Amino acid sequence: MDVRLALIGFGNVGKGVASLLHGEGERYRTEYGVRLVLTGVADQGGAAVNLEGLDGFNLLEAKKRHGTVAAARDGVQGLQGAHFLERAAAHVLLEAASTNFEDAEPGWTYVREALALKMDVVLASKGVLVLHYGHLMRIAMDRGARVLFSGTVGAPLPVLELADRVLVGAQISGFEGILNATSNYILSLMADGATYEESVRRAQELGIAETDPTLDVDGWDAAAKAAIVANAVMGAQLSLQDVEREGIRHVTPEMLSHARQEGQTLKLIARARRTAGGVSAQVVAERRPLADVLGRLQGAEMGIVYHTDPLGTVSATVQQVGGIPTALTVLRDVINLARDRGWSSPSQA
Amino acid sequence: MDVRLALIGFGNVGKGVASLLHGEGERYRTEYGVRLVLTGVADQGGAAVNLEGLDGFNLLEAKKRHGTVAAARDGVQGLQGAHFLERAAAHVLLEAASTNFEDAEPGWTYVREALALKMDVVLASKGVLVLHYGHLMRIAMDRGARVLFSGTVGAPLPVLELADRVLVGAQISGFEGILNATSNYILSLMADGATYEESVRRAQELGIAETDPTLDVDGWDAAAKAAIVANAVMGAQLSLQDVEREGIRHVTPEMLSHARQEGQTLKLIARARRTAGGVSAQVVAERRPLADVLGRLQGAEMGIVYHTDPLGTVSATVQQVGGIPTALTVLRDVINLARDRGWSSPSQA
Numbered sequence: 001m002d003v004r005l006a007l008i009g010f011g012n013v014g015k016g017v018a019s020l021l022h023g024e025g026e027r028y029r030t031e032y033g034v035r036l037v038l039t040g041v042a043d044q045g046g047a048a049v050n051l052e053g054l055d056g057f058n059l060l061e062a063k064k065r066h067g068t069v070a071a072a073r074d075g076v077q078g079l080q081g082a083h084f085l086e087r088a089a090a091h092v093l094l095e096a097a098s099t100n101f102e103d104a105e106p107g108w109t110y111v112r113e114a115l116a117l118k119m120d121v122v123l124a125s126k127g128v129l130v131l132h133y134g135h136l137m138r139i140a141m142d143r144g145a146r147v148l149f150s151g152t153v154g155a156p157l158p159v160l161e162l163a164d165r166v167l168v169g170a171q172i173s174g175f176e177g178i179l180n181a182t183s184n185y186i187l188s189l190m191a192d193g194a195t196y197e198e199s200v201r202r203a204q205e206l207g208i209a210e211t212d213p214t215l216d217v218d219g220w221d222a223a224a225k226a227a228i229v230a231n232a233v234m235g236a237q238l239s240l241q242d243v244e245r246e247g248i249r250h251v252t253p254e255m256l257s258h259a260r261q262e263g264q265t266l267k268l269i270a271r272a273r274r275t276a277g278g279v280s281a282q283v284v285a286e287r288r289p290l291a292d293v294l295g296r297l298q299g300a301e302m303g304i305v306y307h308t309d310p311l312g313t314v315s316a317t318v319q320q321v322g323g324i325p326t327a328l329t330v331l332r333d334v335i336n337l338a339r340d341r342g343w344s345s346p347s348q349a
Numbered sequence: 350m351d352v353r354l355a356l357i358g359f360g361n362v363g364k365g366v367a368s369l370l371h372g373e374g375e376r377y378r379t380e381y382g383v384r385l386v387l388t389g390v391a392d393q394g395g396a397a398v399n400l401e402g403l404d405g406f407n408l409l410e411a412k413k414r415h416g417t418v419a420a421a422r423d424g425v426q427g428l429q430g431a432h433f434l435e436r437a438a439a440h441v442l443l444e445a446a447s448t449n450f451e452d453a454e455p456g457w458t459y460v461r462e463a464l465a466l467k468m469d470v471v472l473a474s475k476g477v478l479v480l481h482y483g484h485l486m487r488i489a490m491d492r493g494a495r496v497l498f499s500g501t502v503g504a505p506l507p508v509l510e511l512a513d514r515v516l517v518g519a520q521i522s523g524f525e526g527i528l529n530a531t532s533n534y535i536l537s538l539m540a541d542g543a544t545y546e547e548s549v550r551r552a553q554e555l556g557i558a559e560t561d562p563t564l565d566v567d568g569w570d571a572a573a574k575a576a577i578v579a580n581a582v583m584g585a586q587l588s589l590q591d592v593e594r595e596g597i598r599h600v601t602p603e604m605l606s607h608a609r610q611e612g613q614t615l616k617l618i619a620r621a622r623r624t625a626g627g628v629s630a631q632v633v634a635e636r637r638p639l640a641d642v643l644g645r646l647q648g649a650e651m652g653i654v655y656h657t658d659p660l661g662t663v664s665a666t667v668q669q670v671g672g673i674p675t676a677l678t679v680l681r682d683v684i685n686l687a688r689d690r691g692w693s694s695p696s697q698a
Contacts (some may be wrong), residue, residue, distance in 0.1 A: 170505075310674070
């Protein structure tokens with residue numbers, strides 16, 4: 001069937017979603033029996049809406065030339081909020097606005113409005129999840145809506161899918177992971193002798209680090225991911241400030257070279273574990289053996305290790321991230337949702 | 350809702366299923382909103398059937414004392430085949446008979462009978478999958494039935510789940526893995542200097558290798574898994590004899606020690622890749638760097654590496670297998686199936 005999508009935010013992730021639907025939509029239709037139709041896109045300047053499906057190429061052109069999708073063929077200046085959602089008549093809201101750890105806006109307002117309309121929600125940004133997790137899930141349950149967010153925790157690393165589909169029937173006592181690729185990239189360069197400043201600059205030149213690398217190098221991004229995973233798979237109710245946090249600014253090439261002499265390295269590890277009081281989470285730059293499943297992750301690689309009973313220790317790593325992973329994981333969530341909802345026809349496989 | 354299960358075979362896997370339902374059934378009910386009821390079990394001596402649910406403890410006792418579940422409280426001597434399936438009135442057939450690479454019986458007959466009754470099927474043994482894959486999937490599609498088999502390919506390693514739920518939207522160009530834990534255990538002991546014979550004996554003493562280790566050490570098990578994965582995730586139609594195969598009998602401690610001097614080791618690798626003619630698969634004992642994601646797997650560890658576009662290289666490994674993994678993966682398939690079918694109530698998570 002046709003699954004109508006409304007997209008909030010038209011930055012890298014939003015543009016990636018539009019590009020993928022433009023280029024790969026037909027393949028998704030053949031392979032998964034579901035036609036994904038982008039009926040609305042909103043950014044700070046307004047929105048574009050077309051129930052037959054927006055032209056992704058035209059949206060990208062309008063954004064590039066005029067800075068807003070409101071300038072596209074189906075654009076409406078100033079259209080936002082519930083009015084936008086109602087006109088887009090979507091089955092699923094894709095929330096891909098910039099991550100905002102202060103008040104999670106504008107995502108949080110959009111998400112509540114979408115749930116009020118009984119839309120399902122796919123989140124690409126983390127603000128709502130680390131500030132309003134319990135509230136979000138209560139509203140979703142009341143409304144019978146699904147909320148998916150696999151792209152927020154180290155996509156394409158299968159962090160949430162492992163817990164949801166693979167560790168079924170097992171109990172998760174804790175996890176640890178390298179969930180922030182940027183800080184791991186910087187630490188890897190430093191392990192090869194570069195200074196912290198050189199390493200940050202090189203990561204910025206390659207587009208791996210932002211102009212302001214604070215969220216990555218001070219551990220905020222990893223801490224948000226630790227909270228999200230702990231909430232989603234261990235039943236915790238952690239906010240960002242509940243996560244004990246340190247970053248990598250204090251790490252020196254000398255610390256890394258000393259560690260290496262003992263067969264170890266330094267990694268920024270995000271973890272959570274069950275305690276007497278519930279679930280505690282932390283992000284810490286700590287020594288790991290070089291042969292360890294996390295210790296050996298180089299460059300922009302990421303990894304997750306689940307400790308479970310009775311399945312033992314189950315890990316996943318991503319060796320190499322190509323293309324446009326977050327946009328693709330947003331659509332992965334949509335396709336999995338469509339399958340769970342019975343909206344898709346069975347594929348031939 | 351109640352999901353009625355009929356189980357074929359009461360060896361290690363079947364007994365594990367009965368034990369888990371006995372011990373953990375209530376937890377599954379709370380956590381996944383689905384009550385799993387074992388209504389029938391058949392072995393070579395007959396069957397036991399009770400629509401209210403069989404007593405797992407009583408089945409285990411009967412099997413231990415009399416060698417067949419037909420001696421249990423609800424037992425019927427000689428009850429088998431379609432008569433058994435009809436009386437068990439199950440939603441799902443669990444096929445856990447001994448793996449038979451000759452003609453896949455008795456599993457293949459049971460599976461066809463179950464599909465004729467529109468039951469879904471969860472396979473724990475590989476015979477049907479490597480001898481009749483195309484036929485099996487055609488019947489299942491005709492009947493609108495689902496066939497799951499995540500326990501056949503290196504459980505609890507998430508081989509099929511990665512492809513199904515995580516690599517959604519990506520294209521898989523190939524995979525390689527260590528999918529046979531026994532041969533990896535033997536190779537690990539040999540890398541530490543033990544002879545082949547000593548290593549096999551130790552693996553047998555620990556219950557890791559069978560009395561007749563042929564299936565493992567000659568690569569049959571790994572080849573079957575390579576065919577199953579290639580069929581399931583790459584659209585291949587390979588039978589067991591289509592897989593180029595070698596084992597580890599020819600490997601010597603000297604070969605491993607030479608490899609180590611060059612930072613390498615020998616591993617039994619199962620792989621498949623797309624070729625001009627379709628998909629080709631092989632099992633080969635080959636050199637891997639010790640730092641490689643597969644090269645570093647020790648003892649009974651297993652791993653899978655998918656090569657994809659555009660998600661890059663996505664891997665999963667299992668560091669330590671505890672408890673009763675295959676039985677648990679059978680129930681994992683059942684729970685995932687129940688969720689896909691809409692038979693389960695949403696959990697609180």
